[in-house]
Amino acid sequence: MLLKGRIGRYGKTSILSLRSQRVNLTTVRKPLTKTVIPIDESSNTLRHLQFTPRMSFEDGLAIQEKFVKAQLDIKELQSKIKRRVAEIEDQYENASINENEQKILDQIMSMKPNPLLLTFEFDPTYTGGKRVKKTITDQQIQAFENFVPEVQKNNPKPKFVQVERGGQITYHGPGQLVAYIILDLKTFKDFPAKCLVAAIEQSTINALKHTTLNEKGDKLDLDAFVTENTGVWTSTNKKIASIGIHVRRSITSHGVAVNIDTDLSYMKRFEMCGLKDSIPTSIRNENPNAHVSVQQFAIEYGKQLAKVLGIQTIERMQIMEDDLKNMLEKN
Numbered sequence: 001m002l003l004k005g006r007i008g009r010y011g012k013t014s015i016l017s018l019r020s021q022r023v024n025l026t027t028v029r030k031p032l033t034k035t036v037i038p039i040d041e042s043s044n045t046l047r048h049l050q051f052t053p054r055m056s057f058e059d060g061l062a063i064q065e066k067f068v069k070a071q072l073d074i075k076e077l078q079s080k081i082k083r084r085v086a087e088i089e090d091q092y093e094n095a096s097i098n099e100n101e102q103k104i105l106d107q108i109m110s111m112k113p114n115p116l117l118l119t120f121e122f123d124p125t126y127t128g129g130k131r132v133k134k135t136i137t138d139q140q141i142q143a144f145e146n147f148v149p150e151v152q153k154n155n156p157k158p159k160f161v162q163v164e165r166g167g168q169i170t171y172h173g174p175g176q177l178v179a180y181i182i183l184d185l186k187t188f189k190d191f192p193a194k195c196l197v198a199a200i201e202q203s204t205i206n207a208l209k210h211t212t213l214n215e216k217g218d219k220l221d222l223d224a225f226v227t228e229n230t231g232v233w234t235s236t237n238k239k240i241a242s243i244g245i246h247v248r249r250s251i252t253s254h255g256v257a258v259n260i261d262t263d264l265s266y267m268k269r270f271e272m273c274g275l276k277d278s279i280p281t282s283i284r285n286e287n288p289n290a291h292v293s294v295q296q297f298a299i300e301y302g303k304q305l306a307k308v309l310g311i312q313t314i315e316r317m318q319i320m321e322d323d324l325k326n327m328l329e330k331n
Contacts, residue, residue, distance in 0.1 A: 036199060036310045040187035042112035046309070048302040048316040049118050052295055053324055057125035057161055057172055063327060064118055064180045064253055071113050071182065071251045081105060114315075115183035117305060119298035122172040124149075124158040124266060129167035129244055136162075143270070144169075150265035158266070165244035165254040167230070169270060175261035175282070177294050179301055185250045188309070193247050197230060199308045200256050204232045204241045206304040207258075208283070211297055213290055220290055222283065229275060232258075238281040258301070259283065260294050 038044050051060070085097070085105075097105065126144040128136055141160045149155060152174060172178050181200065185191050204224070211220040224232050224240060232241035241258040259282035267280035283292050299316070306314050319327070 034195070036191060036195070036308060037189040038187060038310055039189045040112055040184075042114055043183070043187040043309075044311060045114045045313040045315060046302065046306045046311045047114045047116050048314055049116070049319055050295065050298055050302075050316055051118065051120045051319045051324060053319075053321045054121045054123060054174060055324065057122045057127065057159065059324075059328055060118070060120045060122060060178065060180075061161070061163065064182070067113075067116055067118070067182050068248070068251060068253045071184065072249060074111055074113065075184075075249055075251070077108065078111075081108060112184065112187060115181070115187075115309065115311065117302050118180040118182070119301065120178045120180075121174065121176065121294045122178060124152075124155050124173040125171070126158055126160045126270075127165075127170050127172060128160065128162045129165050129170070131168045133162060147266065147269060149263045152263040155263075163254070165246045167242070167244035170242050170244065170257060171262075171266045171270075172257055173262060173266055175259070175263065175284075175294065177256075177258045177260055177297050177301065179255045179258070179298070179305075181245070181252055181255040181305070183252055185247070185252060193245060193252070196252060197243055197245060198226075199305070200243055200245075201226050201230075201232055201241075203301060203305040203308045204256055204258055206308070207297060207301045208232070208240070210304065211292055211300040213292065220283065220287070220292060222286055222290075229278075232256075234281055234286055237277055237279055239275070239278045240281050240283070240286070258297065259285075260292055260297055 051063075144160045145158055147158055155174060158173075179200075181196070183196075185193065185196065205226075208220060208222040208224045212218070213220055222234065224234050227233055227236060230243050231239050232243075234240050241256055243256045244254050246253045259280060261284040262280075262282045264280045264282060264285060283290055283297075302314055302316060306312075
């Protein structure tokens, strides 16, 4: 199902610098007042693929990689065309491209996919970032994969998966929203990777505040903020969202994991994100009376991400079970 709508500009957006140190009870990053500005027509629309069935982390990773590869392939094709045209001009003084050829080249050069948001809920999975890739032991992996949770005892056994995002160990599982953001940083004005991380953080903070709870329009109104460590926190040592991204030729991947109604024992048993003193929390843990589903939060997160990125239009498509099967078969 495709749902399309326009949103208002968010105005000045807090863009926060990125550091990776331990939580300091007195240190909070100060936001930079900066408005994110799309500078390419393609970046004026956010496409949100909302995956409604719970799935394996590996399947979600494969879907993400398919879309990332498509964007990288387009960039590579455009680079080859530029190089070839330059070579022809160098070799032949009076070389020219006829009108039809120029029209085709112009169409190819203008091809730029829209920013893409993929939202998932995964089976229990521990993932390792680049910082643990060379140091994690078989014994540690076995501990992750043999862990038995305190509440969600009927879940499938956890898996450990090594990924190419930044950071260390992160958990994904039932009751948690995972949002992957795939976009070209160069289609936004002065927008390096650290600004994307800050935008992801701000979008999460906004969604925790503005998610609608019921038909009366009551809001979740959960206060959250950033510290000197990447992520989103509800107090100086309680972390509700983890963030890690990867960038290839200005194309981003991975994103944020937000704990909605997660079994927190998966994270309390092990050190997450290299922060010994941090305590995992969730929406349910912070407000037991707030009934928020992963899919409900995914929709609000998409709206808030678009606002922070200065994007005017969202096109959201819900991916159901049959759609997912077809997509995975094509992979």
